[in-house]
Amino acid sequence: MKILVVDDEIDVKDLFQQRFRREIRSGEFELAFANSGEEALTYLTSRPLEVVLILSDINMPGMSGFELLRHIRSEFNAPPPPVVMMITAYGDAQSEQQATELGANDFLTKPLDFTLLKNKLRHIM
């Protein structure tokens, strides 16, 4: 399963790679990373249909997570539509509602609970 992680924090890549090292080694998950909404769109354009799940931060300079979600739902929604999980440091109801309205499948708050995330991912598979 290919997962695209979108976050402006570069170290997120190292973190995810280590948190999911067993899964990656076993070939359970395949991780790709983008540092901005724009980069994520470029990635999606170059590899349509590959990505099954997108984990995106909401607060990013430039294109925000919501903006990216809107693009995904309008341009990269070919069935099966990718599962999108939005991540934010602000766990407020308004943001969650907005994410849901824009077509997010799930809403996670930072700091990420990786055990919970893994369970959710396995559940999707």
Next chain:
Amino acid sequence: MENTYLAFPFAGLALLFVRRTLDTATRLPDWDRALKKYWAVGGVTLGISIATSTDIAELFWAVAFAAIGLLIWLERSYRPARTLLLALAPFVVIYLFSKLIRWVLPAFHETYDDYFSSAGAFAMLWIIVFFFIANRQKKDLIKLQQERDQEREVEASLRRIEAEQRRRIEEKKQELEYLVAERTTEITRQKDELEQTLVELKDTQSQLIQSEKMASLGELTAGIAHEIQNPLNFVNNFSEVSVELLDELAEEQHKPNRDLELEAELLADLRQNLQKISQHGGRASSIVRGMLQHSRASTGQREPTDLNALSDEYLRLAYHGLRAKDKTFNAQFSTDLDPDLGMVTVVSQDMGRVLLNLITNAFYAVRQRQKEESVTGEMAYQPTVRVQTRCQNGRAEIRVIDNGTGIPESAMGKIFQPFFTTKPTGEGTGLGLSMAYDIVTKGHNGTLSAESQEGEGTTFVITLPA
């Protein structure tokens, strides 16, 4: 004997006349008292002379002439005395001459007795005339004396009036001096009060500046919390992962056929994680340091500062600060930083305060517009705040650009004035922009200006000598 009868009263009258003319009662009181006794002593002498039938007329005349002569001598500077001398002299001379002739040449005296008598009569007449003259003179003198007395009285009353006036002037002067002293005290008191007030105002001013700093710190706190949370998440995550890695490493070491390549990879990852932990820990402390610096009084120390980094830092802090206070708020923010800007020498703390203020204002403006548009049902509005840096003509330029409500033309001239605010009471001190203005212009020789289009947005431009 008849001579004696006549000589006694005549000599007495002559004395009386002289005493009155010369005013001996006041001028020579001792002599006067002695002469008064003439009548008593003379009366007794006369009685004795009658009883003994001796002719002592000459004695009376001798006493009278001696007394008169002495008085005139004593009073020679007194004008009536000279008149008197003139009046009496012929009589005395004729009297003495006739006595001398009668004694030396009695026959001749007998012959010319008529001449002597008429000369004596003439001398008497002379005396009478002089008596009137002397009287007149005396009256004139008295009159003169009275005039002098009057003059003296007038002078005295003039002096009294003068003294009275002086006293009044003195009183008035003292009154005025008292008033002046009173006024001076009053003015001094007021001056002291004003100085006290000035000190209080200065205190209040510094308190206001401090409270403005604290207010902006309040705005920062939430942003700072968010900014610290991110590195802390990394610290936590990387340490947790590292424990996992260690477990895996230990597990691998106990295997009979150890995968040394995997062990090396695990160790490399561990090293990298520890580096990340320290790096993110450092990031967190630098944010805390920045926060402390912001709240502390400015050291005023200019130092080469990366304005790009400063702008980026405060943009994030301001956004997250606002975001944390108002969860419904969402805005795009971006930076457009000129990599050629390099280091600019500024008081970074102060400049950070300026940037924070301008950026917070920008976010406030876009939030206001967002609220207004959501009321009118307009959904297309995308709140945006941009910070742009440029290096132009040897000057560093920072622009804080928003597409918020904009500033009305009427307020444009007042925005840099202290205490001017459009925010509701209690929300803004009205000191932010005025302090920013002072910091940029007075503190850094720069300029701070604003361009605004109501309903379109505002751009604040800082230029600094690079």
